[in-house]
Amino acid sequence: MDDFFVWETRYETGVELIDRQHKKLVSIINDLYSGLHSKYKDKSEAFAKAAKDAVDYVRTHFHDEEEWMFETSYPEIESQKEWHRKFIEVLLKKTKEFDEGRTYSAFEFLKFLKEWLISHIAIEDKKFRFHIQGESRDKN
Numbered sequence: 173m174d175d176f177f178v179w180e181t182r183y184e185t186g187v188e189l190i191d192r193q194h195k196k197l198v199s200i201i202n203d204l205y206s207g208l209h210s211k212y213k214d215k216s217e218a219f220a221k222a223a224k225d226a227v228d229y230v231r232t233h234f235h236d237e238e239e240w241m242f243e244t245s246y247p248e249i250e251s252q253k254e255w256h257r258k259f260i261e262v263l264l265k266k267t268k269e270f271d272e273g274r275t276y277s278a279f280e281f282l283k284f285l286k287e288w289l290i291s292h293i294a295i296e297d298k299k300f301r302f303h304i305q306g307e308s309r310d311k312n
């Protein structure tokens with residue numbers, strides 16, 4: 173089966189730790205997706221648990237990213253932090269819906285996660301590259 177989410181080199185930010193975590197997020201989403209066709213079948217609880225683990229990883233990622241932004245005096249740190257906070261709120265709301273047994277579509281959830289990740293990586297975090305390049309230019 174083809175991957176649901178295919179990593180592309182254009183997603184690279186140039187910050188090793190962050191790129192590694194983004195790739196890990198992509199593989200978490202792919203695992204959840206392939207699980208939909210096998211291990212999570214008729215087991216929404218298992219999916220809900222896996223989705224929660226995915227959200228935990230997103231939180232860890234945001235935490236590390238914010239630390240990196242702080243250390244490198246990233247100019248857009250405040251708006252980025254706010255964006256992270258809002259996104260976590262949305263994710264928690266969605267996972268709460270799973271817990272409460274409300275009807276949900278695991279596929280819709282994954283589509284949402286994938287679309288968000290693409291815009292996070294390809295638009296927001298892509299600015300990191302310019303930030304680092306700007307820094308190295310200053311040093312030269």
Ligand SMILES: [Fe+2]
Pocket residue numbers: 190194233237292293297
């Ligand atoms: Fe990121």
